[in-house]
Amino acid sequence: xxxxxxxxxxxxxxxxxxxxxxxxxxxxxxxxxxxxxxxxxxxxxxxxxxxxxxxxxxxxxxxxxxxxxxxxxxxxxxxxxxxxxxxxxxxxxxxxxxxxxxxxxxxxxxxxxxxxxxxxxxxxxxxxxxxxxxxxxxxxxxxxxxxxxxxxxxxxxxxxxxxxxxxxxxxxxxxxxxxxxxxxxxxxxxxxxxxxxxxxxxxxxxxxxxxxxxxxxxxxxxxxxxxxxxxxxxxxxxxxxxxxxxxxxxxxxxxxxxxxxxxxxxxxxxxxxxxxxxxxxxxxxxxxxxxxxxxxxxxxxxxxxxxxxxxxxxxxxxxxxxxxxxxxx
Amino acid sequence: xxxxxxxxxxxxxxxxxxxxxxxxxxxxxxxxxxxxxxxxxxxxxxxxxxxxxxxxxxxxxxxxxxxxxxxxxxxxxxxxxxxxxxxxxxxxxxxxxxxxxxxxxxxxxxxxxxxxxxxxxxxxxxxxxxxxxxxxxxxxxxxxxxxxxxxxxxxxxxxxxxxxxxxxxxxxxxxxxxxxxxxxxxxxxxxxxxxxxxxxxxxxxxxxxxxxxxxxxxxxxxxxxxxxxxxxxxxxxxxxxxxxxxxxxxxxxxxxxxxxxxxxxxxxxxxxxxxxxxxxxxxxxxxxxxxxxxxxxxxxx
Numbered sequence: 001x002x003x004x005x006x007x008x009x010x011x012x013x014x015x016x017x018x019x020x021x022x023x024x025x026x027x028x029x030x031x032x033x034x035x036x037x038x039x040x041x042x043x044x045x046x047x048x049x050x051x052x053x054x055x056x057x058x059x060x061x062x063x064x065x066x067x068x069x070x071x072x073x074x075x076x077x078x079x080x081x082x083x084x085x086x087x088x089x090x091x092x093x094x095x096x097x098x099x100x101x102x103x104x105x106x107x108x109x110x111x112x113x114x115x116x117x118x119x120x121x122x123x124x125x126x127x128x129x130x131x132x133x134x135x136x137x138x139x140x141x142x143x144x145x146x147x148x149x150x151x152x153x154x155x156x157x158x159x160x161x162x163x164x165x166x167x168x169x170x171x172x173x174x175x176x177x178x179x180x181x182x183x184x185x186x187x188x189x190x191x192x193x194x195x196x197x198x199x200x201x202x203x204x205x206x207x208x209x210x211x212x213x214x215x216x217x218x219x220x221x222x223x224x225x226x227x228x229x230x231x232x233x234x235x236x237x238x239x240x241x242x243x244x245x246x247x248x249x250x251x252x253x254x255x256x257x258x259x260x261x262x263x264x265x266x267x268x269x270x271x272x273x274x275x276x277x278x279x280x281x282x283x284x285x286x287x288x289x290x291x292x293x294x295x296x297x298x299x300x301x302x303x304x305x306x307x308x309x310x311x312x313x314x315x316x317x318x319x320x321x322x323x324x325x326x327x328x329x
Numbered sequence: 330x331x332x333x334x335x336x337x338x339x340x341x342x343x344x345x346x347x348x349x350x351x352x353x354x355x356x357x358x359x360x361x362x363x364x365x366x367x368x369x370x371x372x373x374x375x376x377x378x379x380x381x382x383x384x385x386x387x388x389x390x391x392x393x394x395x396x397x398x399x400x401x402x403x404x405x406x407x408x409x410x411x412x413x414x415x416x417x418x419x420x421x422x423x424x425x426x427x428x429x430x431x432x433x434x435x436x437x438x439x440x441x442x443x444x445x446x447x448x449x450x451x452x453x454x455x456x457x458x459x460x461x462x463x464x465x466x467x468x469x470x471x472x473x474x475x476x477x478x479x480x481x482x483x484x485x486x487x488x489x490x491x492x493x494x495x496x497x498x499x500x501x502x503x504x505x506x507x508x509x510x511x512x513x514x515x516x517x518x519x520x521x522x523x524x525x526x527x528x529x530x531x532x533x534x535x536x537x538x539x540x541x542x543x544x545x546x547x548x549x550x551x552x553x554x555x556x557x558x559x560x561x562x563x564x565x566x567x568x569x570x571x572x573x574x575x576x577x578x579x580x581x582x583x584x585x586x587x588x589x590x591x592x593x594x595x596x597x598x599x600x601x602x603x604x605x606x607x608x609x610x611x612x613x614x615x616x617x618x619x620x621x622x623x624x625x626x627x628x629x630x
Contacts, residue, residue, distance in 0.1 A: 056527060102544070114529070
């Protein structure tokens with residue numbers, strides 16, 4: 001059985017009569033020890049989906065669908081049961097490490113708070129805090145525990161936050177754009193840290209990003225989201241090697257690459273549509289160069305085109321490279 | 330080789346000039362906070378020591394020396410440096426005793442009103458919901474009532490007196506803290522570290538007390554210092570109106586009220602309490618402003 005299985009997860013905001021769906025009917029699963037990458041442009045519902053899994057959305061959000069995590073129906077748990085799972089089995093890292101630590105307390109104080117929360121009754125002290133930092137390879141942890149957040153760099157803070165999040169060896173770690181605010185070399189360090197955590201504790205990781213390079217580098221499976229829907233999902237190798245949805249092709253096509261000694265950079269024309277102005281058809285139809293009448297009239301159904309490789313498009317039929325030329329043009 | 334007498338004289342002169350310029354430099358650079366701290370410290374010392382350091386008790390009546398002017402006037406006596414009142418009581422001793430009352434009332438109003446208001450604001454801002462809305466309406470209701478009107482009503486219900494005036498001051502003071510803390514808390518609780526604490530499974534009460542409240546503390550401290558001056562003025566006003574401290578207890582407001590019948594010929598009776606009120610209110614305001622510029626990173630930009 002999967003560690004996490006999500007079926008028809010929807011998140012709606014706004015008036016009941018005219019709801020806006022930030023996430024619409026998302027279904028996916030995460031296996032133990034697996035790294036799943038979720039990609040999409042800003043506003044595609046990636047972060048909202050993660051918050052929905054943590055049940056940390058504001059009360060104004062209406063969440064529906066089934067989420068089974070480690071055998072427990074997450075959406076049906078009481079607030080107290082949920083609180084017991086949060087942080088212990090299901091942990092999360094936010095996008096901006098600069099603001100994710102309390103500026104008034106030293107790193108050591110905050111580490112001790114985390115440790116005491118995870119192991120109630122234990123009298124964790126500075127020694128344990130130093131150990132925790134050492135695990136994520138912070139240099140000179142004895143000195144760092146006495147410092148305040150403003151004395152550290154962003155990469156160091158993200159490491160510390162990762163250490164806090166994984167202090168209890170959670171079964172699933174949700175990382176919402178963990179490297180977006182960091183520069184490229186630090187990004188690489190954080191990603192290898194994630195791989196290490198996965199290997200050492202069999203922690204499954206959902207990594208949300210709009211950086212395809214990150215996904216290709218570390219994730220086992222990739223989920224592509226557009227306007228609140230999952231449009232393509234499958235093993236990373238398959239999704240990148242044989243992208244079927246025109247949006248996935250566009251995303252991959254817009255990664256900078258070197259052709260004949262020149263850097264080539266394509267982009268997808270148009271913008272993500274406003275969620276309250278979606279028609280009945282495929283949300284990507286307006287920007288898709290393969291769109292036909294049928295695309296804007298009716299929502300395409302999910303089709304399986306390979307081993308665990310699903311696509312939601314009228315056109316993608318599994319033929320490699322059919323749309324490749326079009327996407328690059 | 331020794332310096333020539335001339336050079337030594339110029340050196341001395343330069344040093345003297347530097348010493349003479351020191352107050353000027355102080356006034357320009359760190360002047361307001363330094364002077365304000367000095368005044369506030371003097372007030373605290375006066376209030377702590379009270380009439381133990383003055384030659385007379387504030388209620389010591391002496392008909393031999395009634396209405397003496399300050400010591401530097403022709404008829405003044407060196408024993409009564411700031412003169413005496415219509416019953417021969419020493420003005421300086423009464424000012425010192427008044428400082429005690431003033432600081433006690435202002436301190437109690439600020440501390441208890443501040444704590445009460447901070448917790449109301451914390452609950453209203455952090456927990457929100459129906460309780461939050463109700464607390465917020467209550468706060469606004471208290472802010473909308475004119476202070477003197479509310480004080481009049483409360484004093485006529487409770488009766489005048491030192492402890493009642495403290496209760497009145499707390500009741501009229503907490504709402505400002507509640508409003509400030511509520512707005513601070515609403516912005517702090519959206520910050521990432523609070524979100525993260527929540528999704529890490531920390532309980533709401535722990536987050537509120539351990540992470541939200543300390544981050545709101547700077548603003549509360551600034552308001553509290555600014556508020557001491559305001560509270561002193563209000564206490565004086567109430568006592569002046571006869572609603573506060575009752576004779577024979579002394580307060581600067583009571584002294585001013587007594588002085589107004591003799592103002593024509595005994596100017597010192599009105600001038601000194603007035604000056605003391607003015608200086609203390611100004612000093613606490615200056616200190617609060619300075620704290621604000623030091624503690625609030627946004628105000629320096």
